[in-house]
Amino acid sequence: MHYTRRKFLKTAGLATAGTVFATHTSLGSGSIWSSNSNTLKVGLIGCGGRGTGAAGEAINADPNVIVTAMADAFGDQLEKSYNTLKERYGVKVQVPESNKFVGLDAYQKLVDSDVDVVLLAAPTCFRPMHLEAAVNANKHIFCEKPFAVDAPGLRRVMDASKKAKAKNLSLVSGFCWRYHQPKRDTFGRVLNGQI
Numbered sequence: 001m002h003y004t005r006r007k008f009l010k011t012a013g014l015a016t017a018g019t020v021f022a023t024h025t026s027l028g029s030g031s032i033w034s035s036n037s038n039t040l041k042v043g044l045i046g047c048g049g050r051g052t053g054a055a056g057e058a059i060n061a062d063p064n065v066i067v068t069a070m071a072d073a074f075g076d077q078l079e080k081s082y083n084t085l086k087e088r089y090g091v092k093v094q095v096p097e098s099n100k101f102v103g104l105d106a107y108q109k110l111v112d113s114d115v116d117v118v119l120l121a122a123p124t125c126f127r128p129m130h131l132e133a134a135v136n137a138n139k140h141i142f143c144e145k146p147f148a149v150d151a152p153g154l155r156r157v158m159d160a161s162k163k164a165k166a167k168n169l170s171l172v173s174g175f176c177w178r179y180h181q182p183k184r185d186t187f188g189r190v191l192n193g194q195i
Contacts, residue, residue: 043069043099043115043139045107045130046122047081050144054119054174055085058142059092066092069099069113071106072122078102111137118142124149128156131171135160138167144174 040062044055047070055067067085072078078100085093101109107130111118118134120127120143128148134141141164148154164171189195 038064040065040117041068041115042066042117042119043071043110043113044081044119044121045071045110046120046126046144047072047078048121051119051121052081052084054121054142054144055081056088058117058119059085059089066094068094069101069110069115070095071101071110073102073104073106075100075102108133111139116140120144125153128153128160131157132160135164135167135169135171138169140170142172142174147173 042055042058042065044051044067051072059065059067067089070078070082072081082093082095082100099110099113101107107122107126111130111133116139118130118139118141120130120134120141122130124146127143127146131141131143131147147157161171186195
């Protein structure tokens with residue numbers, strides 16, 4: 001089923017659809033914004049380039065999205081990501097020091113916080129464990145691809161996905177080309193024998 005960004009946000013309540021339906025608009029640091037009852041609080045696990053990009057896309061997905069927590073194994077990487085996001089999105093990045101989690105257990109501290117949506121962008125080897133933790137904490141999830149690096153990890157992901165579905169949690173993949181219309185048109189031409 002193909003979703004528009006607005007329909008997805010309304011039905012799933014997941015701001016990270018912005019990664020799938022990325023817009024290229026930006027709210028500068030001078031933007032005026034205030035929290036309301038529709039505000040979605042996003043937490044980022046994995047503050048490298050892909051994670052920073054995913055957080056920016058989540059912010060761009062809807063005017064009622066803010067980043068309120070960040071987690072990474074390395075403090076300097078988290079601070080670099082935070083500074084980049086804060087400079088670009090200003091008031092849409094509201095991460096107090098108490099919500100900057102560092103270390104190998106940082107992911108668990110983030111999913112235990114009051115975020116609504118978790119962006120999983122840490123190295124792939126950690127993804128099954130992070131996904132399980134987010135599902136167990138009843139968080140909506142954007143999970144960067146690939147989901148796992150081996151068969152045991154993939155089985156953990158499959159079990160967590162079933163659990164997320166049973167809990168009616170949104171779980172979105174970062175496989176953006178599936179939703180990119182020019183790519184879909186090209187794939188269709190290959191499948192129907194035109195190419």
